[in-house]
Amino acid sequence: MMSQLLLDITPDWWPTFDNFVAGRNDELLAALHQALAGTGKDRCIYLWGETGSGKSHLLQACVSVAQNAHHQAIYANGVVPEPQSVVAVDDVEQLDADAQIALFALYNRMREGGGVLLVCGRQPPQHLAVREDLRTRLGWGLVYQVHGLNDEEKGQALSRHAQTRGFTLSYELLQYLLRHGRRDLPSLLAVLDALDTHSLRLHRTPSVPLLKEVLQQSLELT
Amino acid sequence: MQVKTFWDNCLSSFEKSLPPQQFISWIKPLRVSADNGRLILTTPNSFTLKVVQDRFLPEIKRQAKLVFQELPVFDFRVVENLPVPTSKPNSKPADEIAKPNIEVKPKIETSFRGYGKLNHSLTFDNFVIGKANQLAFAAATQVAELPGVSYNPLFIYGGVGLGKTHLAQAIGNQILANNPNTKVCYMHAERYVADVVRAYQTNKFEEFKQYYHSLDVLLIDDIQFFAGKAKTQEEFFYAFNTLVDSHKQVILTSDTFPKELTGLENRLVSRFGWGLTISIEPPELEMRVAILLKKAALSDYVLDDAVAFFIAKHVSSNIRELEGALKRVEAFTKFHRRVISVDSAKEALKDILISQNRQISVDNIQKTVADYYRIKIVDMLSKKRTRNLTRPRQIAMALARELTSLSLPEIGNSFGGKDHSTVIHACQKVTELRTEDSVIDSDYKNLYQTLTG
Numbered sequence: 001m002m003s004q005l006l007l008d009i010t011p012d013w014w015p016t017f018d019n020f021v022a023g024r025n026d027e028l029l030a031a032l033h034q035a036l037a038g039t040g041k042d043r044c045i046y047l048w049g050e051t052g053s054g055k056s057h058l059l060q061a062c063v064s065v066a067q068n069a070h071h072q073a074i075y076a077n078g079v080v081p082e083p084q085s086v087v088a089v090d091d092v093e094q095l096d097a098d099a100q101i102a103l104f105a106l107y108n109r110m111r112e113g114g115g116v117l118l119v120c121g122r123q124p125p126q127h128l129a130v131r132e133d134l135r136t137r138l139g140w141g142l143v144y145q146v147h148g149l150n151d152e153e154k155g156q157a158l159s160r161h162a163q164t165r166g167f168t169l170s171y172e173l174l175q176y177l178l179r180h181g182r183r184d185l186p187s188l189l190a191v192l193d194a195l196d197t198h199s200l201r202l203h204r205t206p207s208v209p210l211l212k213e214v215l216q217q218s219l220e221l222t
Numbered sequence: 223m224q225v226k227t228f229w230d231n232c233l234s235s236f237e238k239s240l241p242p243q244q245f246i247s248w249i250k251p252l253r254v255s256a257d258n259g260r261l262i263l264t265t266p267n268s269f270t271l272k273v274v275q276d277r278f279l280p281e282i283k284r285q286a287k288l289v290f291q292e293l294p295v296f297d298f299r300v301v302e303n304l305p306v307p308t309s310k311p312n313s314k315p316a317d318e319i320a321k322p323n324i325e326v327k328p329k330i331e332t333s334f335r336g337y338g339k340l341n342h343s344l345t346f347d348n349f350v351i352g353k354a355n356q357l358a359f360a361a362a363t364q365v366a367e368l369p370g371v372s373y374n375p376l377f378i379y380g381g382v383g384l385g386k387t388h389l390a391q392a393i394g395n396q397i398l399a400n401n402p403n404t405k406v407c408y409m410h411a412e413r414y415v416a417d418v419v420r421a422y423q424t425n426k427f428e429e430f431k432q433y434y435h436s437l438d439v440l441l442i443d444d445i446q447f448f449a450g451k452a453k454t455q456e457e458f459f460y461a462f463n464t465l466v467d468s469h470k471q472v473i474l475t476s477d478t479f480p481k482e483l484t485g486l487e488n489r490l491v492s493r494f495g496w497g498l499t500i501s502i503e504p505p506e507l508e509m510r511v512a513i514l515l516k517k518a519a520l521s522d523y524v525l526d527d528a529v530a531f532f533i534a535k536h537v538s539s540n541i542r543e544l545e546g547a548l549k550r551v552e553a554f555t556k557f558h559r560r561v562i563s564v565d566s567a568k569e570a571l572k573d574i575l576i577s578q579n580r581q582i583s584v585d586n587i588q589k590t591v592a593d594y595y596r597i598k599i600v601d602m603l604s605k606k607r608t609r610n611l612t613r614p615r616q617i618a619m620a621l622a623r624e625l626t627s628l629s630l631p632e633i634g635n636s637f638g639g640k641d642h643s644t645v646i647h648a649c650q651k652v653t654e655l656r657t658e659d660s661v662i663d664s665d666y667k668n669l670y671q672t673l674t675g
Contacts, residue, residue, distance in 0.1 A: 027557045042549060052627065067246045072266065082267040101447075105412050112341075124574050125543065133444065133477070136383040140542040142549055145573035148627075179642060184627035 015057040016064055019164070021157040024147040025054070031142055032058065035116045036065055036086065044107065044141030047120040052184030053148040055120040059088035062118055083109050085116065092121040092130060092138070104134045120146075151178050154185060161189055165196045167206055176208050180215060191215065225261070228289040229254045232282055239281075248273055257297070261286065264299045271300055340398070340408045344391035350516050352509030355385060358500045362389050366396035369404075369439055369471035373498035375462070379476045380502030383540030386475040389502070390441045393473055397439055406439040411447035418454045427457075434461040441473045445494075449485030459490055466496070505541065510534035513541060514548055521552070525562065532564050536575050547571055582625045582673055584636045590672055591618040594665070603638035613655075616648035617666060623649050625673060 022029055028047070034040030047055050059075055066073035066086040073086035078094055080102035081087055087110065089095075089103060103119070110117045121128055125139030149157060155174050162169040169192075181191050194214045199206045236249045252274065253264040263282070265271040274282075275298065287293050346366070351359050358380075364372045376393070378386050394406045409417075421430035434440065440461070448455050465472050476483060479501070480494040505513065511530045518525035529551070537547045554570030555562050592599045595614040602615050615637065622633045623645065630642040637645075656663040 027554065030557055031553060041552075050627075064246075072251070074270075081270075084267075101412070105410075105416075108410055108412070125546070126539070126574070133382045136540050136542040139546045139574075140383075141546060142553055143546055143574050144550075179630045179646065182627055182629050182632075187627075 014064070015060040017061045019157075019160060020054060020057055020061060021149055021153050021160070023149045023153045025144075028058075028144040028146065031144065032062055032118075035118075036062060040142075042142045043115065044111065044117045044119070044138075046125060046138045046141060046143045047118065047146050048122060048124050048143070049120075049146035050148055050184075051122065052186045053146040054185065055146050056090050058146065059090055059118055059120060062086060062116075063088050066116075080106055082106075083113060083115055086118070087115065088118040088120075090120055092119050093123070093128065095130070097131075100131050100134050104131065104137065107134070107137050117141075149185060151183070154178065154183070154188060157185060158188055158192055161192055162196075162206075165193070167196060167199070169206075172208055173206060173211060176211055224289055225254060225256045228261075228286055231289065232285045235281060235285060236278070248278065253301075256294075259294060260297050261294045262297045262299060264301050267300060271298055340391050340394045340406060342395060344388045345395050346392045348516060348520060349385065349388055349392055350505075350509060350513045352505055352512065354503035354505045354509055355389070358389060358502050361498055361500050362393050363396070365471060365473065366393045367400070369397050370469035374466055374469070375472035375474055375494060375497040377474050377476070377480060377494050377497065377499040378502060379479055379499065381504060381540065382477060383542035384502045384504060385541055386502055387443050390443060390473050390475050394439060394441050397471070404438045405436065406441070407434075407437050408441040408443070410443045411445050414442060414458070415447060415451055415454045418451075418457050421457075422453070430457070431460070435464045437465065437470060439471045439473070440465055443475050445474045445476045445486075446478060446483055448490075449483065452487075455487050455490055459487070459493075462490070462493060466493075472497075504539070507531075507534055507538075510538065510541075510544055513544060517545060517548055523562075526564075528564050529562055529567050532567050533571070536571065547574065550574065584622050584626060584628065584633065587618050587621050587625065587673060588637075591621065591669060594669055594672075605638065613662070616651050617662075617669065619645050619648040620652035620666070621669060621673065624670075 017029070017033075020029075031040060031042075031045060035043055035045055047058060049055055056077075063073045063075040063086055071085035073088075074081045074084050075088045075090065077090040078099070080089060080095065080099050083106060087106065089106075092103070095103060107117060119138055121130075121138075123129070124145070125135055125143055128135045128138065130138075155178065158174060158177065159169045177188060177191060181188055191211075191214060194217075195206050195211055198214050198217075199210055202210070204210055232254075233249065237245050240249065248270060251266045251270060255262045255264070263274070265274060279296075283293060283296075346359075346363060349359065358378055361373060361376060362378075365374075365376050378389060380386055391408055394408050397404050398406055417430065421427045434457075442458075448458065462472060464470075474494060480491050480499060483491055483494075511527070511534045514530040514533055515525055515527075518530075525548075533547050533551065534544065537544045551562060551567045551570045554560075555566050558566075560566045588599055588602060591614050592602050595610070597611060597614055601611050602618065604611070619633060619637060622628065622636075623630070626633070628636070630645045634640040634642045634645045652662070652666065656666055
């Protein structure tokens with residue numbers, strides 16, 4: 001059967017506070033909002049948590065909020081930018097020696113000159129494998145663990161994501177996904193995206209058999 | 223007019239092809255103008271410039287070819303504090319929170335003067351003294367009373383986050399308090415290196431020398447940053463000699479003893495030993511408690527001794543992390559509208575107090591559960607269905623489901639090739655048993671606690 005060629009048009013989706021399922025991260029969200037609103041005491045916040053827990057999502061959401069309010073704000077991964085009103089540096093463990101010095105200098109300058117600095121990594125400051133003077137500084141401000149979602153919260157996040165892509169996630173589909181796929185959120189979202197694309201291509205409604213095909217294909221690819 | 227058309231086309235093309243976040247970050251802040259047949263692309267910082275050159279220049283050139291008869295020459299400029307676009311970006315409204323009220327101070331550095339200022343909140347009054355730093359404190363107060371006379375240079379060394387910067391700045395602040403006309407410059411070593419580079423770039427070495435050689439007190443923090451930077455060391459060597467020879471005070475801090483500094487010229491290292499070299503040790507428990515009580519007092523609240531002891535006992539490495547822990551307790555209690563107590567501090571810090579790596583594997587879970595119930599791992603993974611094996615197996619499966627991201631078939635597979643439905647059954651059974659049997663519930667909690675620290 002010939003499959004439908006798809007135009008590369010997918011509904012807009014980018015990380016915002018709206019599409020972040022808070023789970024057990026209420027206090028962290030409040031701290032981020034306060035820092036962005038300039039009402040918090042601390043302007044350097046370090047976030048840590050497992051891969052897929054939502055750290056990058058939150059950093060990008062913060063940058064979006066600041067940019068939409070016409071502030072200079074930047075999200076950086078693997079490099080360290082110049083001071084701005086909001087600087088978000090993702091994945092601190094991946095920074096090389098020079099970039100770590102640059103982040104150390106950025107920290108000092110922003111502490112002196114103002115602005116909000118958000119940094120994230122997989123480990124809490126005590127266990128971070130970065131230079132000592134940087135490590136202790138990251139532990140100086142507010143430190144929050146980003147808690148991953150439990151299955152119920154993942155279900156909420158997946159249903160919302162399906163809605164933004166224009167389809168409804170049935171209970172059966174959701175249960176199958178949570179039982180048979182990898183259960184970290186980025187993997188689940190990726191499967192959902194693949195399911196959507198596959199269903200459009202074949203003109204079939206998203207269903208458990210279709211999901212099985214997608215999961216089977218992803219296994220063959222890996 | 224052509225320039226406007228060209229840039230409008232560029233904006234329109236990028237707006238279609240890039241995600242809004244990237245369009246707002248990289249393209250919106252750019253400004254384009256023409257000068258003598260050249261197109262000038264102005265970016266707000268060098269970082270944006272690099273990204274634009276690396277990723278977006280081909281498309282910008284492609285658009286230019288469509289509008290101009292010949293491809294113009296591109297010039298790139300960085301102008302900090304470029305006006306930010308006034309129109310609302312074409313993106314989702316994200317004003318769900320208060321309008322951000324955050325600004326960075328303009329950092330136009332046209333002169334070597336005007337920065338390198340002291341932080342006036344770091345004084346002797348709010349410096350907590352203990353066994354770990356009493357000698358350093360005594361030396362510092364003496365230098366502050368008799369700058370350039372008693373110990374020159376004063377070299378303070380110790381691990382990170384132990385209060386070297388506070389002590390150095392307190393000296394500077396005290397000298398200024400005694401004599402407000404004194405020219406005091408506090409500078410982090412990395413900033414001094416940047417100054418040398420800038421002097422090179424702008425050909426302003428004379429101005430650089432005049433400034434640094436004219437100081438009454440020079441404080442350089444983290445001198446180890448000079449390692450391997452020959453020109454910086456040379457300039458500092460001259461400044462150091464000039465100042466010390468004319469009885470001006472030099473205060474240096476470092477993370478190591480001078481003789482152990484690597485990458486620094488011998489002539490510099492030997493000069494560091496001319497005055498007094500003094501160390502700051504990590505604070506003992508009582509001193510950490512005193513620091514916490516003082517920090518709380520500075521934030522206008524009274525911290526209970528028991529809470530201070532609890533935090534100080536668990537955060538022993540350095541003062542920065544101690545301060546971070548206190549801030550976290552403050553934020554937690556404020557958010558949850560609770561009073562600061564040992565219980566609330568425990569809860570607030572439970573995430574950051576874990577001492578082990580959080581990456582929990584199924585192997586680790588199986589080993590921990592097997593040890594706990596004193597059974598062999600091979601038996602846990604076998605097909606045997608005696609109760610003394612099934613319960614631990616089910617508990618291990620439930621923990622694997624809760625603490626790892628593995629799919630249920632993957633969990634089943636790692637338990638000797640069991641089916642995913644076995645894992646589902648195990649999880650349901652454990653949930654059921656925990657409500658009915660307090661021993662099982664307590665076992666589960668203990669194991670969870672052991673695995674997560």
